[in-house]
Amino acid sequence: MAQRKSLNVNGKAVQISIDDPEMPLLYVLRDNLGLRGPRFGCGLAQCGACTVHVDGQAVRSCSKPLSELAAQQKIVTLEGLGTPQKPHPLQRAFIEEQAVQCGYCINGMIMESAAFLTTNKKPTEAQVKEALANNLCRCGTHARIVKAIMRAAQA
Ligand code: FES
Ligand code: FES
DSSP: OOEEEEEEETTEEEEEEESOTTSBHHHIIIIITOOOSSOOSOSSSSSOTTEEEETTEEEEGGGOBGGGOOTTSEEEOHHHHOOSSSOOHHHHHHHHTTOOSSOTTHHHHHHHHHHHHHHOSSOOHHHHHHHTTTSOOTTOOHHHHHHHHHHHHHO
């Protein structure tokens, strides 16, 4: 039987109807709320394409069941990080460095590094690489991605 679930997404309280409380957060974000920033990659918490923030922490939404989320927890997606008029420094830096090929991994790269930069505001390049070691990019855009993150950190 369908149940109501309350979430806080990008600063707004939302209510959704779900059949399965174990459904991954990613499906709700994309299918119920139309947020296409987070991507489905592996579905196994291994690639990072689906990363969002939950209370400021980077979380792999493909593997986060709704049952583990409470209404007051703050979920932020790429769409909530900045706007086209006022992009987040990382979003601006990725554009300035043209740090994208196919773009599939970029949601995860930005969301993971945004959470990382709140814990380390002036990282070294080695620390950035370590922070993103588990975010996969099949296009090999890593060098530009790291450059973009360093640019955002220095902004
Ligand atoms: S789709 Fe979630 S980590 Fe790959
Ligand atoms: S830019 Fe294509 S997967 Fe990273």
